[in-house]
Amino acid sequence: MPWDKHGIDRTIELGEFEDRPEFAISTVRVLRTPRLQDTFPELDVRAANSSQRLSHLLKAEYAILGDIVRKVGHAPVTRAYVRAGPRPKLFFDPRKVRAGIMTVGGLCPGLNNVIRELTSTLINVYEVAEVLGLRDGLWGLHSDEPDEALRLTLDRVCGIHLCGGSILGSARGGLSPELLPAAVEGIRRRRLDMVFIIGGDGTHRAAGVLSAALREAKVPCAVVCIPKTIDNDIDIIDRSFGFSTAVAEALTAISSAKTEAKAAPGGVGIVKLMGRNAGFIAAHAVLACGVVDACLTPEVPVVLAGKDGLLPHLHRTVRKNGHAVIVVAEGAGQTIANSDASAFTEAGKAYAAALAEGSDLATAAAKSAVLSPGAATGSEAAAEGERDQGGHAKLLPIAKFMKSAVEAFFKGVDEEVNVKLIDPSYIIRSVPASANDALYCLLLGQNAVHAAMAGFTEISLGLCNNRMVLLPITAIVENSPRVMDPLGRTWERVVSCTGQPNTAERLTVGGGAGAITGRTIF
Ligand SMILES: Nc1ncnc2c1ncn2[C@@H]1O[C@H](COP(=O)(O)OP(=O)(O)OP(=O)(O)O)[C@@H](O)[C@H]1O
Ligand SMILES: O=P(O)(O)OC[C@H]1O[C@](O)(CO)[C@@H](O)[C@@H]1O
Numbered sequence: 303m304p305w306d307k308h309g310i311d312r313t314i315e316l317g318e319f320e321d322r323p324e325f326a327i328s329t330v331r332v333l334r335t336p337r338l339q340d341t342f343p344e345l346d347v348r349a350a351n352s353s354q355r356l357s358h359l360l361k362a363e364y365a366i367l368g369d370i371v372r373k374v375g376h377a378p379v380t381r382a383y384v385r386a387g388p389r390p391k392l393f394f395d396p397r398k399v400r401a402g403i404m405t406v407g408g409l410c411p412g413l414n415n416v417i418r419e420l421t422s423t424l425i426n427v428y429e430v431a432e433v434l435g436l437r438d439g440l441w442g443l444h445s446d447e448p449d450e451a452l453r454l455t456l457d458r459v460c461g462i463h464l465c466g467g468s469i470l471g472s473a474r475g476g477l478s479p480e481l482l483p484a485a486v487e488g489i490r491r492r493r494l495d496m497v498f499i500i501g502g503d504g505t506h507r508a509a510g511v512l513s514a515a516l517r518e519a520k521v522p523c524a525v526v527c528i529p530k531t532i533d534n535d536i537d538i539i540d541r542s543f544g545f546s547t548a549v550a551e552a553l554t555a556i557s558s559a560k561t562e563a564k565a566a567p568g569g570v571g572i573v574k575l576m577g578r579n580a581g582f583i584a585a586h587a588v589l590a591c592g593v594v595d596a597c598l599t600p601e602v603p604v605v606l607a608g609k610d611g612l613l614p615h616l617h618r619t620v621r622k623n624g625h626a627v628i629v630v631a632e633g634a635g636q637t638i639a640n641s642d643a644s645a646f647t648e649a650g651k652a653y654a655a656a657l658a659e660g661s662d663l664a665t666a667a668a669k670s671a672v673l674s675p676g677a678a679t680g681s682e683a684a685a686e687g688e689r690d691q692g693g694h695a696k697l698l699p700i701a702k703f704m705k706s707a708v709e710a711f712f713k714g715v716d717e718e719v720n721v722k723l724i725d726p727s728y729i730i731r732s733v734p735a736s737a738n739d740a741l742y743c744l745l746l747g748q749n750a751v752h753a754a755m756a757g758f759t760e761i762s763l764g765l766c767n768n769r770m771v772l773l774p775i776t777a778i779v780e781n782s783p784r785v786m787d788p789l790g791r792t793w794e795r796v797v798s799c800t801g802q803p804n805t806a807e808r809l810t811v812g813g814g815a816g817a818i819t820g821r822t823i824f
Pocket of ligand 2: 409
């Protein structure tokens with residue numbers, strides 16, 4: 303059957319590209335992926351991949367194009383990535399391989415799936431000598447527990463993916479400059495040929511530092527990262543595993559908020575979701591459930607009063623529907639989160655007075671921009687305050703602030719409001735992976751092992767245009783954590799779904815008179 307059996311929309315002749323050079327690709331540059339062979343050519347065993355379980359061995363030149371969409375003005379040079387998969391030649395002799403696995407950072411649905419798949423691919427496909435599960439993130443490199451206590455076997459990993467969490471434990475910290483030499487020594491002492499480090503952007507940075515130190519110390523150990531974060535803030539890849547499970551779990555909380563808000567007079571449900579720098583979880587949950595009236599994310603300024611004010615929008619929504627639901631990402635509005643919420647009573651009074659005088663809703667909203675200086679200034683405390691082991695600033699409680707601000711505003715309007723704050727918190731990331739994420743984890747685990755066995759190092763991997771590719775860690779960390787484009791299509795969809803005022807453009811021009819904005823804090 304010919305490939306065009308269903309008919310074709312149009313044919314673009316190459317000649318057309320010649321006339322329209324802005325669409326043409328003349329050069330494809332495949333991103334270089336480091337290999338141990340470059341540093342340790344003398345150790346390259348160049349063994350034929352003789353696994354009985356593999357029949358599709360990839361040729362070195364297989365690559366996946368990075369830019370699928372071609373826009374006017376795109377450079378004629380495009381990126382491509384090395385395709386992941388089993389290679390015909392191995393750097394290591396599988397029977398001698400000793401491998402280590404670690405999970406680093408916060409939990410994420412699917413961690414156990416990846417641990418199980420790494421272990422079973424190493425044992426079943428390559429029949430390696432030893433697989434060790436190092437405990438408590440990067441701290442595992444410093445532990446002197448005997449290998450027997452850490453050994454991962456097929457029995458040990460059987461069924462672990464049915465539970466959330468990580469059987470190895472997960473932690474932040476463990477690779478400060480003072481700890482780095484001991485971490486390298488830990489790898490040398492255990493004679494590890496490859497370490498699989500499952501973690502987020504911070505972990506990738508740590509893995510880059512560790513790889514460089516291993517190279518310098520002449521330790522021939524492959525470092526392969528597997529990107530993990532429910533925040534979906536790792537650059538280049540289509541998505542990180544666990545993200546869609548977390549979004550699905552968030553829908554349960556939003557649905558409860560809707561039910562609670564509907565049942566109470568003047569009900570307003572607020573759901574707080576994770577997302578320190580990036581609002582992907584909040585935005586995707588809002589789009590997926592379709593019952594939310596306002597979404598606050600770190601990327602888009604939070605404007606509470608005035609023409610584009612969220613509070614007048616909520617009042618309108620409650621008046622029209624009897625209730626409203628708000629989703630707040632934890633990193634949103636950090637410059638206002640500890641300002642004086644009671645000041646919004648004045649905003650509510652001014653808004654109500656304008657309505658009573660016969661102003662239309664837009665004019666009344668504009669008049670609500672009457673605020674005490676305490677509310678308008680906010681605070682930068684989140685950037686300066688306490689930090690966790692990963693160096694992240696402890697966030698200010700934006701969801702609680704929103705609850706107080708809504709209550710204060712409705713008090714000023716003199717209307718009843720019942721605000722219910724739901725914080726599903728760690729629930730969304732401690733659940734087992736969905737089927738979709740489980741499948742993704744399987745592909746990641748298998749391909750990570752294939753890459754390490756072939757000698758790739760200082761790399762990560764993931765889906766790129768729906769194909770599994772290998773990526774240098776340096777390329778991953780360059781623009782991670784990534785954030786949602788406030789002027790992009792996802793945010794536009796959120797605004798059209800919620801009906802909230804779009805305050806995104808203020809990111810570039812700063813807050814207008816009377817507007818309260820919460821800028822992004824990185
Ligand atoms: N530049 C760096 N150099 C050395 N180690 C680092 C570096 N950045 C991060 N790390 C280490 O990696 C650990 C994990 O990083 P981080 O806490 O940012 O979590 P993460 O990997 O981004 O995962 P999550 O998405 O759960 O936050 C840190 O606790 C720290 O020990
Ligand atoms: O409290 P912990 O474990 O540091 O994790 C919180 C952070 O982890 C993340 O979920 C990323 O995994 C962030 O959204 C959140 O701020």
